[in-house]
Amino acid sequence: MSQSVNQRSRKMLACTAEATAYQKAFGKELRRRVVEEQEPFAIVQADTPHEIFHAMDIPIITNQWWSAYISAKQLSSQYFDAMVEAGYPANSCKYCSLGLACTLANDPETAPWGGLPKPTMLVARLTCDCIQHVFGQWAEAMDTEFFPMEAPAWQDKDPAWFDHSKADWERVYQPDRIAHMVREMEDLISQLESKTGRKFDEAKFHHIMEQINVQEGYIWEAAQAIGKARPCPISIAEQMPNTMIPQWHRGSDWAVAHARKFRDQVMERIDAGLGASDNERLRLMWIGAGVWHDPGFYQSLEETLGAVFVWSMYMPFAGPAYLRDLKGDPMGALASRVASMNETLHLPPWMNGWMVSEARRCGIDAAVVLLPPDNRLSQSGTKLTAMALEEAGVPVLMIDADMVDAKIWDHDRMVAMVEEFLRHRGVA
Amino acid sequence: MIAIAGPDIPRELLLATARYAGPLDFDPERATPRASEWLESKFAPWARPLLETWAEGGYDGLDKVVFSRADDTSQRLYYYVCELQRRGLVGGPQPLNLDIAKIARPTSLDRTIAKLRELSDLLEASDDAIENAIADTNAERANAQAGQAGARVLITGSPSLNTRLADAVRSCGFSPSEVSLHDLWTDLGDPVEQGTGDPVAALGHWMYNRQSGPRGFADPARTLADKIAQAAPAAVVLWRIEEDEAQCWHLPAERAVLDQSGIPSLVLTRRDALARDGAPAEIETFLQGVAA
Numbered sequence: 001m002s003q004s005v006n007q008r009s010r011k012m013l014a015c016t017a018e019a020t021a022y023q024k025a026f027g028k029e030l031r032r033r034v035v036e037e038q039e040p041f042a043i044v045q046a047d048t049p050h051e052i053f054h055a056m057d058i059p060i061i062t063n064q065w066w067s068a069y070i071s072a073k074q075l076s077s078q079y080f081d082a083m084v085e086a087g088y089p090a091n092s093c094k095y096c097s098l099g100l101a102c103t104l105a106n107d108p109e110t111a112p113w114g115g116l117p118k119p120t121m122l123v124a125r126l127t128c129d130c131i132q133h134v135f136g137q138w139a140e141a142m143d144t145e146f147f148p149m150e151a152p153a154w155q156d157k158d159p160a161w162f163d164h165s166k167a168d169w170e171r172v173y174q175p176d177r178i179a180h181m182v183r184e185m186e187d188l189i190s191q192l193e194s195k196t197g198r199k200f201d202e203a204k205f206h207h208i209m210e211q212i213n214v215q216e217g218y219i220w221e222a223a224q225a226i227g228k229a230r231p232c233p234i235s236i237a238e239q240m241p242n243t244m245i246p247q248w249h250r251g252s253d254w255a256v257a258h259a260r261k262f263r264d265q266v267m268e269r270i271d272a273g274l275g276a277s278d279n280e281r282l283r284l285m286w287i288g289a290g291v292w293h294d295p296g297f298y299q300s301l302e303e304t305l306g307a308v309f310v311w312s313m314y315m316p317f318a319g320p321a322y323l324r325d326l327k328g329d330p331m332g333a334l335a336s337r338v339a340s341m342n343e344t345l346h347l348p349p350w351m352n353g354w355m356v357s358e359a360r361r362c363g364i365d366a367a368v369v370l371l372p373p374d375n376r377l378s379q380s381g382t383k384l385t386a387m388a389l390e391e392a393g394v395p396v397l398m399i400d401a402d403m404v405d406a407k408i409w410d411h412d413r414m415v416a417m418v419e420e421f422l423r424h425r426g427v428a
Numbered sequence: 429m430i431a432i433a434g435p436d437i438p439r440e441l442l443l444a445t446a447r448y449a450g451p452l453d454f455d456p457e458r459a460t461p462r463a464s465e466w467l468e469s470k471f472a473p474w475a476r477p478l479l480e481t482w483a484e485g486g487y488d489g490l491d492k493v494v495f496s497r498a499d500d501t502s503q504r505l506y507y508y509v510c511e512l513q514r515r516g517l518v519g520g521p522q523p524l525n526l527d528i529a530k531i532a533r534p535t536s537l538d539r540t541i542a543k544l545r546e547l548s549d550l551l552e553a554s555d556d557a558i559e560n561a562i563a564d565t566n567a568e569r570a571n572a573q574a575g576q577a578g579a580r581v582l583i584t585g586s587p588s589l590n591t592r593l594a595d596a597v598r599s600c601g602f603s604p605s606e607v608s609l610h611d612l613w614t615d616l617g618d619p620v621e622q623g624t625g626d627p628v629a630a631l632g633h634w635m636y637n638r639q640s641g642p643r644g645f646a647d648p649a650r651t652l653a654d655k656i657a658q659a660a661p662a663a664v665v666l667w668r669i670e671e672d673e674a675q676c677w678h679l680p681a682e683r684a685v686l687d688q689s690g691i692p693s694l695v696l697t698r699r700d701a702l703a704r705d706g707a708p709a710e711i712e713t714f715l716q717g718v719a720a
Contacts, residue, residue, distance in 0.1 A: 087680035133677035348511035376470035
């Protein structure tokens with residue numbers, strides 16, 4: 001098999017390199033703080049309330065970022081092999097467990113940063129049944145504590161949730177779920193204060209929440225413009241880092257300034273009529289996590305077919321997932337954000353409702369859906385979403401691949417599969 | 429009538445409605461053409477035949493079906509059924525989802541009780557009827573007969589959907605001890621506290637304290653060690669299906685428990701849920717060695 005060749009993606013915005021450079025510098029700074037200075041820090045899932053840690057000035061390492069970091073260094077196969085050698089089934093969920101695999105491999109010579117030091121705690125929402133087991137064992141392996149957070153059931157099923165999430169979040173995300181998450185976050189703050197000696201700064205938290213609205217507002221504005229623009233000014237390979245990197249630092253001065261800069265550069269390209277490809281004939285939607293080990297995949301059919309991936313969830317999600325009218329209740333607003341971040345991306349009717357709406361908004365010609373074979377959570381909702389998109393006139397290709405496991409990814413085969421699909425469905 | 433489709437749903441509540449129909453019945457080996465179009469591969473294998481039966485109207489005689497947040501497939505299937513009904517692709521009874529929170533914090537216990545109370549109100553189960561059901565079920569628990577004749581083989585791991593593994597054990601002259609999916613969904617567990625004045629809260633505590641499932645925080649390796657100590661089996665078969673994504677994380681620890689027990693054991697992982705992959709023959713070969 002010709003596996004991932006880790007092809008680079010082509011970048012057009014100056015701010016993309018700046019974001020990448022910032023994150024690289026941040027990585028060094030984070031390493032200095034947690035490894036050299038031995039500051040208290042936490043390992044957290046992406047859908048946990050990072051805002052609390054920011055308000056307490058407690059460094060966090062996001063599991064998904066750490067997984068992507070390990071994957072980008074081409075270490076995922078090695079660590080997953082080590083898991084199997086340790087007796088774990090080879091089909092265990094990959095996305096959540098790469099960090100655990102790295103810890104269990106216990107190989108400071110190959111591990112990024114020589115391996116992570118002992119964190120103050122690990123924090124994860126129980127969005128699928130493997131998470132508490134993975135994080136429980138990871139915490140045990142690191143001789144620290146795991147702070148799980150519930151993923152409460154959701155009865156108020158509004159397919160058009162994204163139209164109301166900013167102003168009417170109390171109803172959309174259900175008052176009892178929000179109240180529950182607020183209580184859990186208060187418990188989290190209490191434990192963090194007790195373990196680190198750092199205090200939760202309410203005024204700083206409020207300011208962060210306001211700044212996040214400003215930051216994500218810029219991203220949302222740019223996403224709206226990208227949806228309307230022909231050609232698409234930038235590919236998803238540039239949308240992702242310019243959304244995600246500031247999102248890791250959400251609410252900071254740098255993040256707000258970068259989001260504004262990104263929006264401005266997107267608008268400049270739109271005004272100048274510049275496209276990610278000068279050959280845009282097809283607008284594609286990518287559904288699923290990014291294929292971190294082969295970012296060049298997304299631009300591989302631009303020249304031959306004029307097929308441009310114009311949509312992935314990260315950038316347009318900024319609006320409905322992050323923007324909240326605070327209404328004097330920033331903790332409630334944050335709870336509404338945390339309580340459903342995963343659910344809206346992986347469960348009907350929220351996932352399919354939003355994806356179909358987004359496909360229409362962005363003039364999508366066809367969609368490609370990632371279907372990780374060993375990850376129920378990442379698979380979840382994809383078939384009903386594919387069906388809904390097809391009903392809306394958008395042809396859908398589902399590909400079996402994993403976002404961090406390069407072993408089952410073959411760049412050439414995947415590109416050929418997409419090309420064949422587009423031709424077969426008469427799109428190309 | 430009201431049926432269930434998941435674990436940790438207190439039977440007392442359903443008995444109190446006088447409309448309890450038991451767990452949803454389905455043929456695990458049936459073809460599932462429509463359900464397979466809707467459900468992804470990692471759903472637990474019982475979900476497809478259940479949904480197929482639902483889609484063809486097999487549950488139309490029911491009024492409601494209660495799914496459980498204590499199992500990921502059960503809770504996820506609830507959302508799928510709701511969506512399929514919304515889009516007019518299936519009909520059938522009203523799906524409900526009982527939220528069950530199990531983290532060791534008061535917030536989770538409070539939520540479990542609150543959501544159970546909502547459900548009991550929705551199902552119009554009175555406190556008196558629930559209290560009576562608790563008393564009746566506790567009596568049933570006390571009268572339950574444990575123990576079987578003959579040398580026992582403990583089949584543990586994933587719940588079984590048919591009797592193929594148990595039949596293989598019997599064919600070698602042993603007595604199988606296993607948990608089927610039906611057993612799991614209807615397990616009475618420990619007694620529920622009586623006479624508290626708040627029977628819903630008592631049931632909520634019972635749900636919250638059940639920590640052995642995929643969303644529980646009990647240590648499966650310790651649970652296995654306890655099972656071995658209680659049953660004193662002649663042999664252990666640890667069988668996990670391909671779709672198991674939760675308990676499989678404890679396989680290394682469970683192997684260690686088996687090794688330490690000194691009891692003959694066979695570990696079968698990533699196996700076909702219907703045991704059509706040669707697992708019965710492997711068990712027979714293993715047990716023939718044990719018998720010798």
